Amino acid sequence: MLAPDSVGRTFAGADSISITQSEIDAFAAVIGETDTSVAPPTFTIRISLDQFQSILTKPEIGLDWSRLVHGDQKFEIFAPIKAGDSVRCSATIESYRVAAGNEIVSVRSDLHRGEDLVISSWSTLVVRA
Amino acid sequence: MISVGTALPEKIVYLDRALLKAYADASGDQNPIHQSEEFALSVGLPNVIAHGMLTMALVGKYVTDWSGGSASVKEFGARFIKPVIVPAGEKVDLTINATVIEVNGAEIKVDLVATSAGVKVLGMAKAVVIKI
Secondary structure (H helix, E strand, O other): OOHHHHHHOOOEEEEEEEEEEHHHHHHHHHHOOOOOOOOOOOOOOOHHHHHHHHHHHOOOOOOHHHHEEEEEEEEHHHHHOOOOOOEEEEEEEEEEEOOEEEEEEEEEEEEEEEEEEEEEEEEEEEEOO | OOOOEEEEEEEEEEHHHHHHHHHHHOOOOOOOOOHHHHHHHOOOOOOOOOOOHHHHHHHHHHHHHHOOOOEEEEEEEEEOOOOOOOOOOOOEEEEEEEEEEEEEEEEEEEEEEEOOOEEEOOEHHHOOOOOO
């Protein structure tokens, strides 16, 4: 059960995250992309999901990550990510509801490079009953 | 000439357990439902399933092959409505089609359809690209 007062809260990421060429290369290789001058459009999910996990499993928020499935995902990309970028990620819990015993959490991730918002993404995460 | 109704060519990609392991390592998502049959069955799944985000990444590659590379995508979203089931020792298909549904200046919106073993696996799958 998610703590009710956590809905609407935004959590700043602790530190900036450096994007390496080898991380982009590994992700691109899985999908057969040979141009690794920019990251594939869904590459930043690894950053966002990491941060969602660290926030949502805090004791005061209390989501059970082990029963989690991904319901939907959306990206808005204002500028692609490249190797050498340093990004900061903030996460916002946008909504929470329970349906048929399943907990449904909508979270937004905003990735900034310097002052610029480069990627916003929305994830619906479902903790199965 | 691209206009509303233009169909993109169909593409079939194949997933196997090795690809799921490679995606787990590349994405950091080591959830055992994507690697261990025993674990997947223990939580009520029919078998090992692909990461929804792997399916989405492969559909993204399909779009960017058409639109001109990774930098061409402005928006990309999908619902994960059914799992892609990946039994041991098998290659399972991911069959992808798309149709142009909006053209706004340089921006093109496509509706994406992805099936595996004849079952639709993504819902509301759409991308907005600037074709390069």
